[in-house]
Amino acid sequence: MVSFAREEPAVLGREILGSEFSYVSRRQAVVSLEADDTVRLESVGANPTGIRAAGETKWRWLSKGQTAELSVGDEVALSRKVSAHSTLTLVAPSLLAIGSKQPAVEADVGTRAVAKAADASMAGAATSSQSVQWRWKSGSGWSDFSPSQSAAIEDAFVRGESAVAIDEERQVDLQQMRQLRFDDPSRFREVKRFPSKRSLTNTTGTADTNPDVPTLAEEPAAKRARTTVKGEGSAAPVMPSDAAPDAAPAAAPSAPTAAFTAASDSIDASTAVSISTAFTASTCKFTAASSANAASSTSASTSASTAAAAVQSLTPCDVPHSKKARWFPAHGEVLVRRADEEPRSKVAAFDMDGTLLQWKCKGYPSRLGDYELWSAEALETMRKLHGEGHKLVILSNQGGVRGAFTGKIATRFKGLVEWLEAQLQRPLHALAATIPKVSAYRKPATGMWSAMEEHTNGGVKVSIEDSLFVGDMAGRAGDASSSDRDFASNVGSERGAVLPFLTPEAAFGPAAGGAKAVALSAPVETSPAAALAARRALLGGYLSGPLMLLLCGGQGSGKSFACAELLACAPHDAWVVVCQDTIANGKPGKREKCEAKAREALAAGRCVLIDRMHLEPSQREPFVAVAAAAGVPVHALVLQTSPEEMARRVRERVDHPGGVQGEAGARFSARSKLAPPTYTEGFTLLSFAALPAEVSRICALYAQVRAAGQPHAAPASPPPASFPLNCGGSLPALCLGTMKLRGDALRAAASAPFGAIDTAPTYENEKAVGEHVAGRYLIVKVPHKAVDAAAVRQAVGSSLQSLRRxxxxxxxxxWPANAMSNGSLAQACRRPCLSMWIWLREAALR
Structure with a gap:
């Protein structure tokens, strides 16, 4: 864990100016250290990289109660304890430069300061393998691999590979740290990773030629050699030789960091930097305090570059696999990752897809870069839970693995988990159910929870009430299923307790999101006058072609059904269907080919139906542009089928042109989130349908649209604005129903030129509707519970009071309503109707 214990300035010496600790990985991913994380401060001798003290900057550490101060030119490196492949760096805003380059930092004091050292890191990476020597243990001691063999082993070790072949006869198992022979795996020799002789220097600069000194990461603390920091005048303190023998060893850095030099011209006495470093046998705890009158400003470009780096850090990338964790299969269908951690009595378990990580690609993800972290708050929450005693575990259905524990999909899953642990800097366990069909280990079954206790908690049962599970499949509108919520419920029921369940929104807050999230949260628009005119023409049957109609909806929403319904009703050759799944002679093709076919049909005066998902504005924009160039209106039919129904349809598909079918297709459909189209995108008319009957009705209306030059059966003039009633008066042709309308949606809808407004007390919005009913035809409903004159009188009076009419x-x-279940309809209606008539007569007399 990484904690910065805050101490008094008297202990610190001088204050740190807006500093935070972070590390830069070999891939330049910058990650901030958090409270309770521990690292080790080590001397790097003559290594040309590390953190360099310069100018007025003061670096200090403590050892056995004595303070030693590093002088200008002294170098130290901070190596992350949990991995031998990353290096920790301290960054102070406005105080550090990277060679001749200025680091990218944030303006606010105490926020994450990011410094990219690409040039120095690239130069160091090129020679990193030369500073390490791999050896194997022979009968007479340790023997060197050849330079080329050692370099190959080091490269594989840094990449996190499990094994590497070094010649035609031998390979090195990097998980068991041993050398094997292909012809006889039972014959193996231990291997170790040593600093090269060239990199081992003492205080006089002479080489340490002892070949049997392992790295600090591998040698017990009690046997570690003393190291010193070369400086001007005074030597820095060394690690005590009597360190506790059971202290956890810290990994020596194999990947150098860039050299950081303090810019002396930007430092004065009030902003000097010092570090008070308290050593224990195995850890170095950094304590820092931020000055209240720290730097007041930083350039806008610097802040912008930091923000860009922060966004980039939300995207997973390859990281070396932790040497302290082990991946293995269990029960024939579960992939397990066990981290280096003792059993705990509480567990914080998380689903992965849609919970810790989101998909940011348009289709099914195929690489790490297709994912993004839910939000930075998710990491903070997980760190806090771990600090409170919870074991962090991922429980995920990964049916695509299909038991191939070393296959492509399994490797991607492993990479995502390793990246998440690298960001957390906390032990992270994981279990994945790898069979796509129903099984005892696939959620919502409880087998994965039992396997978690068995394989990651030493068989120790956890307290259900004190644990929790976070997942996105909660049975909400928009969720493909309720498997995560049901899993938590089943685990609790099986153990006679309640396992708390949270959605990711409840646990972490809103997702970080991007263009798709912005589109999903777009405000409600006011329908323009052109849309109302188009709606009247469509309903009246006199809408003229040509036009373009875009279908919008995920897999299984009913797009193919809509195409079939429209073509079944439309006159011959009036409509042309353009589908990307079949555009290339019945096979999937490119969007550009769909655009070309649409242009051709519109130029011929025919109407065009575009059969694609069109989930985001960027996917719809090309076709809107085609329609605009042709000078024809473009409409959209948005299919709002329930996620459960979409998943069922996809699951039961066969021979789908795009191959989206079965269980894998259902998961793909569940992740296809629709950002509904808006009029600002250039649409003339938007229609929405959730049920097949609604789709059929709308398609029947569009079937009446004729191609250019074809006569309409309907009159060419629009219908009247109202219809006369036999009892006198008239009824407006267009009426606004206010059910479920709130806030901006209600205000936007009410501002459209509807002649009548329909409301009811059960809508629970009559007071808000009352702000928009002045001068309009008002329709009021009597609720079901009003079954006599007194109740009706009270209900109507209350509605009119709320509506201010x-x-x-x-x-x-x-009526009838409740009475239907009480007896015959005729008998049940007698009294309510009579009571209502009496009330109406009395009201008329008054």
Whole structure:
């Protein structure tokens, strides 16, 4: 764990100016250290990289109660304890430069300061393998591999590979740290990773030629050699030789960091930097305090570059696999990662896809870069839970693995988990159910929880009430299923307790998001006058072609059904369907080919139906542009089928042109999130349908649209704005129903030129609707519970009071209702109807 214990300035000596600790990995991913994380401060001798003290900057450490100060030119390196492949660096805003380059830092004091050292890191990486010598243990001691063999082993070790072949007869198992022969695996020799003789220097600069001195990462603490830091005048303190023998060893850095030099011209006495470093047998705890009058400003470009780096850090990338964790299969279908951690009584378990990570690609993810972290808050929450005593575990259904524990999909899953642990800097366990069909280990079954206790917690049962599970499949509108919520419920029921369940929004807050999240949260638009005119023409049957109609919806939403319904009703050759899944002679093709076919049909005066998902504005924009160039209106039919129904349809598909079918296709459909289209994208009319009957009705209306030059059966003039009633008066042709309308949506809808407004007390929005009913035809409903005159009188009076109207224009009676289950319809209706008639007569007399 990484904690910065705050201490008094008297202990610190001088204050740190807005500093935070972070590390830069070999791939330049910058990660901030958090409270309770521990690292080790080591001398790097003549190594030309590390953190360099310069100018007025003061670096200090403590050892056995004595303070030693590093002088200008002294070098130290901070190596991360959990890995031998990353290096920790301290960054102080406005105080550090990288060679001749200025680091990218944030303006606010105490926030993450990021420094990229690409040039120095690249130069160091090129020679990193030369500073390490791999050896194997022979009968007479340690023997060197050849330089080329050692370099090959080091490269594989840095990449996190499990094994590497060094010649035609031998390979090195980097997990067991031993050398094997292909012809006889039972014959093996121990291997170790040593500093090269060239990199081992003492205080006089002479080479340490002892070949049997292992790295600090491998030698017990009690046997570690004393190291010193070369400086001007005074030597820095050394690690005590009587360190506790059971102290956890810290990994020696194999990847150099860039050299950081303090810019002396930007430092004065009040902003000098010092570090008070308290050593224990195995850890170095850094304590820092931020000055209240620290640097007041930093350039805008610097802040922008830091923000860009922070966003980039949300995207997973390859990181070396932790040597302290082990991946292995269990029960024939579960892939397990066990981290180096003692059993705990509490567990914080998480789903992965849609919970810790989101998909940011348009299709099914195939690489690490297709994912992004839910948010930085997710990491903070997990660190906090671990600090409170929870074991951190991922429990994920990964049916695509299909038991191939070393296959492509399994390797990608492993890479994601390793990256997450690298960001957390906490032990992270993981279990994945790898069979796509229903099984005892696939959520919502409880087998994965039992396997977690068995394989990652030493068989120790955990307290269900004190644990928790976070998942995105909660059975909400938009969720493909309720498997995560059901899993938590099943685990609790099986153990006679309640396992708390949280959605990622409840646990971590809103997702960081991007363009898709912005589109999903777009405000409600006001329908323009052109849209209302187009709606009247469509309903009246006199809408003229040509036009373009875009279908919008995920896999299984009913796009193929809509195409079939429209073509079944439309006159011959009036409509052309363009589908990307079949554009290339019945096979999937490119979007550009769809655009060309649409242009050709529109130029011929025909209407065009585009059969694609069109989930985001960027996917719709090309076709909107095609319609605009042709001078024809473009409409959209948005299919809002429930996620459960979409998943069922995809699961039952066969011979789909795009191959999206079965269980894998259902998961793909579940991740296809629709950002509904808006009029600002250039659409003339938007229609929405959730049920097949609604789709059929809308498609029947579009089937009446004729190609250019074809006559319409309907009259060419629009219908009247209202219809006369036999009892006198008239009823507006367009009426706004206010059910489920709130806030901006209600205000936007009410601002459209509807002639009538329909409301009801059960909508629970009559007071808000009352702000928009002035001068409009008002329709009020009587609720089901009003079954006698007194109840009706009270309900209508309450509605009129909320709506701030003395009378309504039309009263709708929802009878029979409750009475239907009480007896015959005729008998049940007698009294309510009679009571209502009496009430209406009395009201008329008054």
């Amino acid at each position: 003395k009378a309504c224009d039309l009263l709708l009676l929802h």
